């Protein structure tokens with residue numbers, strides 16, 4: 207490389223690095239939106255919920271504030287999860303929610319350049335991708351680029367960008383499970399299914415209604431999951447907690463005791479399906495890649511990975527080493543954050559808005575001269 211082209215390369219590198227300085231990393235999940243601002247840490251970690259007036263359509267509250275209303279909404283209020291299933295199900299509300307969180311993340315920062323890296327589900331359609339980009343751009347972020355969830359989760363879980371051997375990362379979110387096989391900083395294989403930890407809550411609500419005659423809310427089901435559910439057979443099947451709701455027969459307020467033994471098979475049905483997705487994906491791998499995974503095993507990320515005993519259950523079923531990433535809920539956003547420090551990587555993994563793609567390609571091509 208001549209001196210001239212070396213200089214060009216450095217200029218290009220700087221240009222690329224500047225593109226992502228003072229940036230935001232955004233993991234907009236169906237359950238929670240997490241935003242890290244470079245150099246400032248986690249600035250937003252709130253439920254992806256919006257409270258809306260049913261009469262006027264006006265947005266009344268967002269995030270934690272909306273969650274406080276959830277399940278106990280006033281007569282003319284409805285609380286919605288605009289990203290249910292990980293894509294933009296409700297475009298207008300997604301935009302409003304994202305704009306709110308971005309403002310919150312930027313609070314107190316002057317001269318903040320509005321650039322963001324967002325994660326998206328592998329396999330989302332072009333239309334869904336454009337909807338997300340539009341939402342982000344209309345939320346007041348000047349430049350938005352996207353990386354597949356699986357790659358971000360792998361980076362955040364400690365997989366190195368230049369690692370030539372393959373790693374398997376499974377992100378279990380509220381409503382999605384993504385299996386990503388990553389090598390050389392790129393996705394080798396990926397599968398995303400619309401099933402997640404929230405499906406355990408739904409199965410519990412359904413079971414308690416049908417078999418015990420009590421209607422319970424989502425928050426009660428979530429508490430039950432956290433306190434009583436285990437992916438492996440619980441040590442103490444008789445452990446019980448009291449749950450309250452509305453008696454289906456009498457329509458009056460009611461309560462009952464429920465044991466770990468009763469909810470285990472209900473939750474297990476969902477856990478079994480999630481692990482089936484992992485096994486199916488591993489069965490599709492090329493031989494060399496499978497060999498790498500045999501040595502290295504599986505890394506679990508996402509809030510759902512924290513279900514009691516899940517790592518042990520996945521280990522039993524796959525007969526592979528399994529570990530849960532540190533702070534599994536933050537794995538994706540930490541991975542996004544790392545790309546700020548790896549400008550060369552941007553070129554390979556990031557998709558940007560149509561206008562911006564050109565900028566990135568121009569800046570990146572300066573690196574190759």
Ligand SMILES: Nc1ncnc2c1ncn2[C@@H]1O[C@H](COP(=O)(O)OP(=O)(O)OP(=O)(O)O)[C@@H](O)[C@H]1O
Nearest residue numbers: 235236237238379380381382403508509510512513
């Ligand atoms: N300690 C825990 N035990 C069991 N489940 C947990 C625990 N902590 C969080 N969860 C579950 O994790 C889920 C949320 O995970 P996460 O925050 O990764 O979702 P998300 O990224 O918003 O969703 P998605 O990626 O599907 O869009 C919730 O269903 C929650 O109940």
Ligand SMILES: [Mg+2]
Nearest residue numbers: 235236379508
């Ligand atoms: Mg997620």
